[in-house]
Amino acid sequence: MEHERYFIKQISVFSENRPGRLAAIAKAMEEDGINIFAFSIAEADGFGVVRALVNHPDKAYRKLTGLGFVVSFTDVIGVKMRDEPGGLYEVARILGEAGINIEYSYAYSGKEAAVLILRVDNIRSAIEKILAHGGSLMEAAAFR
Amino acid sequence: MYWDSKIETMEREELERLQYRLLKTLVYRLYSFSAFYHRRMEEAKVHPDDVKTLSDVTKLPFMFKRDLRDNYPDKLFMATQEDLVRYHVSSGTTGKPTVVGYTANDLEEWTVSLARALTSCGLGTKDVIQVSYGYGLFTGGLGLHYGAERIGATVIPTSVGGTERQIELMQDLGATAICCTPSYLLHMGEAAEKMGVSIKKDTKLKVGILGAEPWTAEMRTRIQDWLGIKAYDIYGTSELSGPLFTECTEQNGIHIWGDFAYTEIVDPKTGEHVGDGEKGELTMTILKKEALPIVRYRIGDITGMEHEVCACGRTHPRITRITGRVDDMLIIRGINVFPSQIEHTLMGIPEVGQHFQIVVDRKHELDALLVRVEVKPEAFSDKITDLMKIKEMVAHRLGAALTVNVDVELAEPGSLPRFEGKAKRVIDRRKM
């Protein structure tokens, strides 16, 4: 099975909780014509991690590190949510039963359906389980 | 090898009896001949007769750097110009410089102290010692020059600067030891490599006598491994005469010759003695100084003291590496905190950089200490929990080192202010 086609390359950016940091990231992306598909901010005590799916992750990486940001790549998966109640619970149940941990998740509204972005501790196994249970996953190609 | 085995290995009790005799003589002399110290003693309601044991030293009043500055240039001197044979002048970072005068005996004592020290580093007549401390008003160059000549070594008085020439002379004259600041030696090592010279392979250098600026154990390891030498810490300040004391070949603390100086480590806030091994402010009484008396002089350097007899056989106490200055000290909930302790702790944590900022504030009538550190790019994780773990680990390590609660804030790399020269890392909001 070709797991890699479902590996979506997320960029994660370390940011202090101070005004203007988010705007600086957004502006940098815009300057280089990089599209942001999905975006989430996880905040903690004094700092945060900005996670984004963009059309040119490598370009975004170079641009942001050049500006002094700490950036890393993370492989995530995108689960297309069925437009019915309990969809999220369903995904969590499938992964939970397989002993796969969800590190974090965030949603965004894709063209056809809502998409749940997941960072899991065993991405290959997660892909197999979700597909085996009839779920559908975004392909990485959709983000280019 | 000892320079003076009788003194250097003297039984502790005998050494203390000697110290007491010297102290008693000094106090009578000060009371009789120093207008300044006489007045100080009167104010403290202490008479020379009150000094009946060595520990009665604590009855004597302290001297501070400001006493030397306030009495510029020579009002504290107990010798006339006819008796003085030299001046050294140290430029103060604030205000007036400090002038130190020396009688012939003062120079002799200084030289003997260094002769013992250099011998304890394994140096002797077979050595060629390059003195790359500045010669002139600064005490480093001339002090080590006379000390090295006294032990019968051959001196190359290169002073500072002209690095390429220094390296050529080091090779051509076969220098086996160098006296300079650790940062200058690192600079020399780099300059030598650019010239195609490896100090380790292409020179005879085996010993470095390094000091006159703060340096760390980590720096020592780097210098020793890279340059293939043994690096010894040297200590002294111009007020005390100049560089005076070094580590012995055990590299486990700097021997302070007890017949030369009586050393106390005090709490900078209360002036009370701290326990053996505990950190505090180095306070010295130079027992035989003639021109400029130094009695319970609060040097401002932070160190600890060790009284155990050294493995080298010397009975004289040792001080540990200087870890900071009292001027930088913060008092957090009554506990003394030094920025250098924070720096030292951070150096041992690979996840964060060495730059930091300290913010002190008062919250609900209590002092709060916040340390901002930069996350290293290699330690960055997209998971908040991983970053929180780093934050908590740093807070825990700092808390254990400082014995106060520390809040840690993770900052972006490169975001904390950088300093050239003296760092201003502390923001104390309590004063505002």
Ligand SMILES: [Zn+2]
């Ligand atoms: Zn020793």
